[in-house]
Amino acid sequence: MRAETPVAAELSAVAPARRWARERLTEAGVEQDRLDMLVLLVSELVTNAVAHADPPVVLRVDVDHERTRVEVTDGAREVPVLKHPPPTALGGRGVMFVDRLASAWGTTPEEGAAVKAVWFELRHDDVPADLARFAR
Template sequence: MGHRAVRAVGWARSLPLDTDAKTARDWTRAHLRTLAWTEGTPQTVCDVLLTVSELVTNAHVHARSSAQLVMTWDEQCLHIAVHDSSREVPVLRPPSIDRDGGRGVFLVDALADDWTVRACPTGKVVIACFRPPTPA
């Protein structure tokens, strides 16, 4: 059986509670620039940056935890994974004018091509996948 090797590149960064979302976005933006396909996809880049901001903010605010941000490109999908120390799984709820916040997972669901949550021994990891648009 022939198996096709997957070429992947990735980066990781720990973001303590006192780190703001802008730091996470700036770090992500710098690494996105190294991926040739992102130059021609400004909307996808904006979607990734907003997702990073939401996931890191959720880790800090709702989990009251530092966030471990891992970004991996495997030539098919850009995976954005954020780990925090809470085992509470985020719930997809429609936005409401009756409550502050609660829109993060709704935004991630709208922006990412796919997303999932995985429990782990030290909390959970939320993973969002972004596929670059195919050339027309």
């Protein structure tokens, strides 16, 4: 299953994008134990795009038998940076969540109006290291 939707370049668009992703992932048969984590990571990518990037912003989901891939394209050249903020910081943890919970993530150049895609994948047979200790 592949689907995409445009996202308004404003923070108020994050919740509708999250709902859209949950609906598509549910339709694709993503298991409930993975669904909430995927929606959290979608929220982080979309939030970064609308807060720090330039339009157009597009959210894509692609689910196959091996993995779920999520991409958010935007018009900014700056790529996200993995940070390790102190516990007192109010933000800066989005990419860290993606890095720790996804099977893989990165950025790729795009052509046309969008300049880059920020993406993550979650393999269906993968248990992220940070969650493995809770799986017992």
